[in-house]
Amino acid sequence: MPSRIEIDKSAGPVRRWLQYALYDWTREMPKSKRLITWVGILIQGWAIWAGISRSLIWPRRWPENGLLLLFDVWLLYILGSGILKAMLTSEFLRKTQLESDQIAAQQIQKTLQPEKLEELAGYETEVFYKPFREVGGDYFDVMELPGNRTLFALADVSGKGMPAALLASNIQALVRSLANVEADPVALARQINAHLNRYTPTNRFATAVFIVLNRDSGDLTYVNAGHNAPILFSSGSTTSLEATGLPIGLMSGAEYQAGKGLVPPGGTLLLYTDGLTDSIPGDEPEARLRAAISDSPQKTLSNIKSLIDQKFNEDDVTILLVKRCDRQAVGFSNVPLQQRAPGF
Numbered sequence: 001m002p003s004r005i006e007i008d009k010s011a012g013p014v015r016r017w018l019q020y021a022l023y024d025w026t027r028e029m030p031k032s033k034r035l036i037t038w039v040g041i042l043i044q045g046w047a048i049w050a051g052i053s054r055s056l057i058w059p060r061r062w063p064e065n066g067l068l069l070l071f072d073v074w075l076l077y078i079l080g081s082g083i084l085k086a087m088l089t090s091e092f093l094r095k096t097q098l099e100s101d102q103i104a105a106q107q108i109q110k111t112l113q114p115e116k117l118e119e120l121a122g123y124e125t126e127v128f129y130k131p132f133r134e135v136g137g138d139y140f141d142v143m144e145l146p147g148n149r150t151l152f153a154l155a156d157v158s159g160k161g162m163p164a165a166l167l168a169s170n171i172q173a174l175v176r177s178l179a180n181v182e183a184d185p186v187a188l189a190r191q192i193n194a195h196l197n198r199y200t201p202t203n204r205f206a207t208a209v210f211i212v213l214n215r216d217s218g219d220l221t222y223v224n225a226g227h228n229a230p231i232l233f234s235s236g237s238t239t240s241l242e243a244t245g246l247p248i249g250l251m252s253g254a255e256y257q258a259g260k261g262l263v264p265p266g267g268t269l270l271l272y273t274d275g276l277t278d279s280i281p282g283d284e285p286e287a288r289l290r291a292a293i294s295d296s297p298q299k300t301l302s303n304i305k306s307l308i309d310q311k312f313n314e315d316d317v318t319i320l321l322v323k324r325c326d327r328q329a330v331g332f333s334n335v336p337l338q339q340r341a342p343g344f
Helices: 013-021 031-053 066-112 161-178 185-199 274-278 285-295 297-305
Strands: 123-130 138-145 149-157 206-214 219-225 231-234 237-240 259-262 268-272 317-324
Touching (some): 123 297, 138 161, 149 268, 161 206, 185 206, 206 268, 237 285, 268 285, 274 317, 285 297
Antiparallel strands (some): 206 219, 219 259, 231 237
């Protein structure tokens, strides 16, 4: 199975061709297999050179017997080819098993994310989720709490692939187990931060946002743990819910402050991960997001997705929209969850 080749998409065709041509396809092999593979490559190269130069050594010609030289060259080439085939077969089996494990992990991750968001009377919720690889490091959740309140959780784990997905699953389990006990976002962030600092590697952390919304009044209390600032839109103006603490898992004993906000009738709350802004070309992606929200409130998600340029998309993308219906609106229902889309 071919390795994942990281190619600079902005490079010209000649440079991209050189990147492919000079790519070391053995770099993902275990060290011992990689060494043996290169021995096979060198033996094959020696056989080709000997056939061209008509000598197994240099500078003298040896052996002088042409038939013996031909036999030796053939034997060397077959030996090198056999080594390469054995190593490639072994690598194929290893990566086939890894791919099987990734498919299983992808299926498990799907079960951990909500297939359908809980209906919120008077609100409309929309979600778009697209992992960059088979499994992603983004996590989102919507949980109903006592007292007609709702918890919105969004996290973006550092890194990509399986390690990030495992930590995202850990955060999901922590949120689910603690939310009903610690409905306060500050306490929730503190406990998750303490757990991650104690039980995860020091180079693993996540940015996160925890928002508790009072559905009756529209008041919200939030903690922004170093995450992209969610955007509140109402009556043509926007408000950013800026960071109130460090990313979770980054520093033991980190302190978190609670922020306040309001989603008025007709207002919109946008939560997203940095995969979205990184996929938007230009110097001010946040400004383009605000313009997309205010342009056509009824098509907010479509407007935002239209900003994404696939050439710049190199991370998981998660978008969570919460719209509060106008007092005069009736029959407001939730839009089905949109996630794991094949394209933008």
